[in-house]
Amino acid sequence: MFKNTNYNDLYAFLQVALEKSFNKASQKIGISSPALSKKIHALERQLGIQLFNRTTRKVALTQAGEQLLRTVQISFSKLDNELTLLEHHRNSPSGSVKINCGLQVIETLLLPKLAHFKLQYPDIQLELISENRFVDIIHDGFDAGIRFGSDVADGMVAIPISDPMKMAVVASASYFDRYGIPTNISELTQHQCICYRLTNGQIFQWHFNDNDTIIKIKPQGQWIFNDDYPTLTAVKLGLGIGYLPIDLITHELERDQLIAIFQEKIPPLPALHLYYPHRNVSSALRVVIDSLKRYST
Secondary structure, rough: HHOOOOHHHHHHHHHHHOOHHHHHHHHHOOOOOOHHHHHHHHHHHHHHHOOOOEEEOEEEOOOHEEEEEEHHHHHHHHHHHHHHHHHHHOOOOOOOEEEEEEHHHHHHHHHHHHHOOOOOOOOEEEEEEOOOOOOOOOOOOOOOOEEEEOOOOOOOEEEEEEEEOOOOEOOOOOHHHHOOOOOHHHHHHOOOOEEOOOOOEEEEEEEEOOOOOEEEEOHHHOOOEEHHHHHHHHHHOOOOOOEEEHOHHHHHOOOOOOEEEEHOOOOEEEEEEEEOOOOOOOHHHHHHHHHHHOOOO
C-alpha cells in the first residue's frame, strides 16, 4: 500500500511539517490552503495514521508524523543531492570513454585532437585501446571505435573525424641504391615489399590510379606486419618498400630519410570515422564526439 504513495503528497506533508502552518506551506507550494489540507487528509487515509494534531491556532506533528518527517527529510535531501550532481555532470561532463582504434590513429589523430581535455575536461578519463582489428564494441565493452569509411553495422552512428587519408609508397635510399627504383607500377611485384595483414587474414592490396583506371597490386615480401609502426621501422632499415600514411612519415620525407615514388598515382583512403552504438550517448562521449568534429580539418 505504501509503495503507491504519491510523492507530491509526501512533499506537501514535508512543507507543512517544516512550516508548521497550512497557510505558509500552501504559499510555498503554490496551491490553496484547502487543497493542501485535502492532500494531507488523503495521505493520512492512505497510511492509516494521523500525522498532525490540528487546532485553530497551530499545527503539530503526531509521534507518527515525527517519524515520517525524519524519513521524508532524508529521502528528499538525498534526491536533491542527486539532482544537483546530475546538474554538475551536465555542466561539467565526467566519466570514462573507452575507444578502440589503431595505434597510428591514437598518436597522429586522437592525442593531438583531445589533448585539451587535460585542462578543459579533467573529470573525463580517456581509455584508448590499440587494436588493429574490427571489434564488436558493444560486446567488448567499448564506447566507440574508429575505422575507415562510414559503412558500419545497422544501429551504429558514424561521423567523419578526418580528411581522406593520403598514402605514399616509400623506401630508404639504401634500398633503392641496392635494388633500383621501379619505373612503373607493375615492377613493384618484383621488389621486396613490406606487407600489411588485414584482420580478415588477407594481405592489404596497394591501390593506384593510372589514367583513371584503378590498379590493385598485391605486394610480395619477406616481412608482414599488422601495424604501420613496425612497417615504418622496416622501411627505414632498408628491408623493403612500404605503403604508409603520409601523416606518419612527414618527418622522414622532409629529412630525405625516405623517398616516395608514384605519388601522383596513389588515391587517398576514405576518411576515418568514429562509430558508436546510438545517439543517446553519455555526456563524456558527447564531448569527445563534438571535439573530434570541431577539430577535424
